[in-house]
Amino acid sequence: MLSIRNFSKSYDGKPAVKQINLEVESGEIYGFIGHNGAGKTTTIKSIAGILDFEEGDILINGKSIKKDPIACKSIMAYIPDNPELYDGLSGIKYLNFIADIYRISSERRMELIKKYSEAFELEANLGDSISSYSHGMKQKLAIIAALIHEPKLLLLDEPFVGLDPKASHILKTIMREICDEGGCIFFSTHVLEVVEKLCDHVCIIKNGEIIKDGTVEEVVGDQSLEDVFLELAEHD
Structure with missing residues (x-):
């Protein structure tokens, strides 16, 4: 459903995201996590067609957000952290x-x-x-x-900010329903417990580069996602 291929984005010549490659399949809830400034929002806004980018391509249901933005946007929705x-x-x-x-x-x-x-x-x-x-x-x-x-693809940037516990629970239920019906979710959050419990797949980005990618079970192993994230975030 979502394919990011060799995607790079810079601001005033300074790389923000570097050669990202990832795939999100229909039926998946995909967590995209990283520290502030890691490149999460830049990536999500580029998928949504809000930001242009220099290298690579982003395909939504096989169509390029660069070449066919209307077709791509017609089947996706984007919710920013501050609507x-x-x-x-x-x-x-x-x-x-x-x-x-x-x-x-x-x-x-x-x-x-x-x-x-x-x-x-x-x-x-x-x-x-x-x-x-x-x-x-x-x-x-x-x-x-x-x-x-x-939408078949739902992009969410910190979707639980400002929501009360009941509304958060309802949103999680709706996210799973969308995936059960053949859609997919790509979202960023700092609430790692939600990612660990809700997601099928998780990707950790640091300084614009993917440093860990896999199913939640593959990434977490016998640790918690918080432990894995902190280890990777602190390691240079």
Whole structure:
């Protein structure tokens, strides 16, 4: 579903990500972890088509994000760590705006908006202005907006920040449901316990380079993911 091939990205001539190669298969939840500044957000934004890059290619369902960005974006969704929403709109107007972009039928959008707004306990607030929302409510709205076109690839950057425990549990359940239906998840988080429990595959990036990649069992072995991460992060 997602193939990153010899991907490199620099800022003002300084490499941020160097020759990354990885594969995310349908049905997989893939954890992408590393210290601050390791290259996680740069990689995710490049997959999403937000950032251009100098070398390599990123394929989504066999299509290049460089050569065919519309086709790629039509089957994926990206949720950043700090969603920028249209504060002047109400929650429901924002969701309908997103549904219009993806040409979701009135019947289907109503069904999905009801399903996810009830799950995240946001239904009663959809008529309110987004400017009145708390950070957690905005995060929930961004998640619902990302799910409304039923993406095959979901990109998440620190998705649990601002969510209460119940909402976090619901999101984890939805992530697994997406994969069970043939989609895949690529996400970054500092909450290593979540990665260890939730993910099928994990990759550790340091200074723009992959230093460990494999199934959770292969990477962790008889240690915890936290122990493995700290050992690798401290080793030069």
